[in-house]
Amino acid sequence: MTDGTPRVGIYLGTAAIPAVDAFASWLGRGQLDATDYTDPADAESDQADANGAAWTPVMSDRWGGWAAAAPDADNRRFILGLPLTPKPDGSLAEVAAGLHDGLFDATAAALVAHGLTDTVVRLGYEPNNPGIGPWHGTTDPAVYRAAFRRAVFVLRSVTGGRFTVELDQAVGPAGAATSFDVLYPGDDVVDIVGLNIYDVWWGTTASPAERWTYIHDRPMGIADFLAFAGHLGKPLAFPEWGLYRPGDPYHGGGDNPDFITRMADLFTSSNAVFQSYFAADWGGGTLDDFPTGKAAYRAAFGAAGG
Secondary structure, three states, X not given: OOOOOOEEEEEOOOOOHHXXXXXXXXXXXXXXXXXXXXXXXXXXXXXXXXXXXXXXXXXXXXXXXXXXXOOOOOOOOEEEEEOOOOOOOOOHHHHHOOOOHHHHHHHHHHHHHOOOOOOEEEEOOOXXXXXXXXXXXXXXXXXXXXXXXXXXXXXXXXXXXXXXXXXXXXXXXXXXXXOOOOOOOOOOOOOEEEEEEEOOOOOOXXXXXXXXXXXXXOOOOHHHHHXXXXXXXXXXXXXXXXXXXXXXOOOOOOOOHHHHHHHHHHHHHOOOOEEEEEOOOOOOOOHHHXXXXXXXXXXXHOHHXX
16 A cells, blocks of 8 residues: 555455456445465375475466456455475475476466566465475575575566565574574565464463453564564564464464454554455354354445555
8 A cells, every 4th residue: 555554455265256256346445455375285196396396376366366466456355374394295405406497486477477476475484383284494494595595586586577586484483593683594585574373371261451462472473573574674574364263272362352443453553565464264163153253343344445
């Protein structure tokens, strides 16, 4: 947005273009960005390279058509979650050594070919989460940083690309990732820093206010992230966030409109450049499971922000 208002995005599933369009209509917005992911594929994929590395399809042709269909070219932007290791048991050391440059090159070329030249690339997302995939950096931050730098070099070498590279981490330390700085690969390869936030407090039942205070004040929480971004002087974003149902070890807050309101205030007060709600069910539910929260979301991000 040109007025300083954070852009609004949504993830509703792989290539979920009709769902994104329906969501934009329900929300009454002119501007709505879309998030999608490409994930590592196994070595038997017909897209595998000589090193047995492949991506699942990103369907950039479909997202390119979606972006081009907007009357105002700035109303739709594509946000791509791109792992750093291109197979389920991939090696960051291989990526850092350039063995899989061709896959990053092909991904960037496909985005350019389909008009998605200004894609936000969430490269190696959530590296401080050891469960995210083999590209996490909680055991060897140095090799994560090296792989990140190599991949950015390749992405930026593709003619026609104007990609914005984002490094987003999860809330909380893990292993050797004891602060946001540990995994940061350098100002020259990161355009935006991001934080993924869900309304959870692992193993603890708490009130909405208590849970927010915990998320805000814990190590590698919101306060630490804002200080980190401020020290770097980098724009910041919240590329994944959402409510989470109660009843499992995550101890989500369920239908909690207070979380929605606090996040909306955070987006504005922090001058975030964009935010994207994760509305596909990874175990915690979707907005449709939280009617009061869904109403608060529409009130915060609906027609007035379009």
